[in-house]
Amino acid sequence: xxxxxxxxxxxxxxxxxxxxxxxxxxxxxxxxxxxxxxxxxxxxxxxxxxxxxxxxxxxxxxxxxxxxxxxxxxxxxxxxxxxxxxxxxxxxxxxxxxxxxxxxxxxxxxxxxxxxxxxxxxxxxxxxxxxxxxxxxxxxxxxxxxxxxxxxxxxxxxxxxxxxxxxxxxxxxxxxxxxxxxxxxxxxxxxxxxxxxxxxxxxxxxxxxxxxxxxxxxxxxxxxxxxxxxxxxxxxxxxxxxxxxxxxxxxxxxxxxxxxxxxxxxxxxxxxxxxxxxxxxxxxxxxxxxxxxxxxxxxxxxxxxxxxxxxxxxxxxxxxxxxxxxxxxxxxxxx
Numbered sequence: 001x002x003x004x005x006x007x008x009x010x011x012x013x014x015x016x017x018x019x020x021x022x023x024x025x026x027x028x029x030x031x032x033x034x035x036x037x038x039x040x041x042x043x044x045x046x047x048x049x050x051x052x053x054x055x056x057x058x059x060x061x062x063x064x065x066x067x068x069x070x071x072x073x074x075x076x077x078x079x080x081x082x083x084x085x086x087x088x089x090x091x092x093x094x095x096x097x098x099x100x101x102x103x104x105x106x107x108x109x110x111x112x113x114x115x116x117x118x119x120x121x122x123x124x125x126x127x128x129x130x131x132x133x134x135x136x137x138x139x140x141x142x143x144x145x146x147x148x149x150x151x152x153x154x155x156x157x158x159x160x161x162x163x164x165x166x167x168x169x170x171x172x173x174x175x176x177x178x179x180x181x182x183x184x185x186x187x188x189x190x191x192x193x194x195x196x197x198x199x200x201x202x203x204x205x206x207x208x209x210x211x212x213x214x215x216x217x218x219x220x221x222x223x224x225x226x227x228x229x230x231x232x233x234x235x236x237x238x239x240x241x242x243x244x245x246x247x248x249x250x251x252x253x254x255x256x257x258x259x260x261x262x263x264x265x266x267x268x269x270x271x272x273x274x275x276x277x278x279x280x281x282x283x284x285x286x287x288x289x290x291x292x293x294x295x296x297x298x299x300x301x302x303x304x305x306x307x308x309x310x311x312x313x314x315x316x317x318x319x320x321x322x323x324x325x326x327x328x329x330x331x332x333x334x335x
Contacts, residue, residue, distance in 0.1 A: 019058035036060040065091035136196040146212040151219030190272035222318040243300040250286040
């Protein structure tokens, strides 16, 4: 568990010598024992300060188990407690995650959040890993959605101010949202970098806000670059302008997921199979859509090949810029 950044502590009503012997057998580095009688002499503040430095608590009463759990939480820890007896019920309830076993007393099982059905603690290790993978993939979606929506807000609002026509029709906006949803739906199955599993992470709304601002503004800058390019290359052609922005929006939004999904350079972190397939298919469908019979009802027209190549260059520059910004962002903003 130490490899996952988890500290193991023993809290027991047994004799302190027995507890010390067991702690050495399980490999605890610090086998100093704090007894229930010593806890009685401590104030809540003193216990909160010492609870992180002590790994074995022996000869404790049921109420003291709960006090230890609450002190650990007060000192900034996320606490999981495992117990199987009636005396463990209050501590199981006080912990962030109460864990019991199938053979435990009914009161303990009812107080626990998780009941292990197998006689192996490996399930806890795997559960921690899977939980961190789920948390990491949830963050990917939050990062992508907040930054994209923040950037699109500025892009659409700004374009509407200086363009004499609607930059995109409502049906076109809905189509963009539909196509960009396909790669996003596969994020739940994406692979997770080892670093995100080895260390516990906390929800940090301040970090998310900074990420949204930095990458949302970056996205908006390249949207405006696309606007200017399309107006210069396709003067007076409203349908082709909308088609160009459609192509750039969908492909860039799909590709940027591959950048945002990892702290590493995107070419050093292998995405999940379904995410990669969904990204490639979405990009291919977007390029082909203006050439299909469905293009006209949506107000799209085929683009000249030189425009497609220039849009490809803009998207490539956007990916490289986002990758560079990501490197400096994670270097200067801690999470």
